[in-house]
Amino acid sequence: MAVIDTREGLWPSLRTIPEPAGFREARVEPDEAYYNKDFGEFILPYEAVRTSDSPDKKLLSFFQGTYEVAANLSRWDRESLEHTWSPPFTHKEKMIDW
Numbered sequence: 895m896a897v898i899d900t901r902e903g904l905w906p907s908l909r910t911i912p913e914p915a916g917f918r919e920a921r922v923e924p925d926e927a928y929y930n931k932d933f934g935e936f937i938l939p940y941e942a943v944r945t946s947d948s949p950d951k952k953l954l955s956f957f958q959g960t961y962e963v964a965a966n967l968s969r970w971d972r973e974s975l976e977h978t979w980s981p982p983f984t985h986k987e988k989m990i991d992w
Contacts, residue, residue: 908935908936908957908961914967917929917967920963922956922960923959924952926939927956936956938956
């Protein structure tokens with residue numbers, strides 16, 4: 895069983911354990927993301943997020959892209975793992991704008 899280790903700190907990063915074949919060579923979004931051989935994980939530099947016109951979108955694209963690479967190369971059953979969730983409230987006045 896593979897595990898994804900995602901870190902959000904000084905810089906976001908992602909690694910899979912065990913690392914699937916082809917993971918180091920995979921291309922992920924955004925373009926500033928890269929695989930760091932010393933750490934054994936993909937890294938998105940803080941400066942790339944900080945200077946982005948849309949930091950939230952840049953960060954989310956990194957998390958989604960690295961997850962997809964890890965999940966696909968590890969041959970996970972994504973259909974059974976991934977779900978579309980509804981907001982937690984049913985009353986319109988209590989809805990949270992996700």
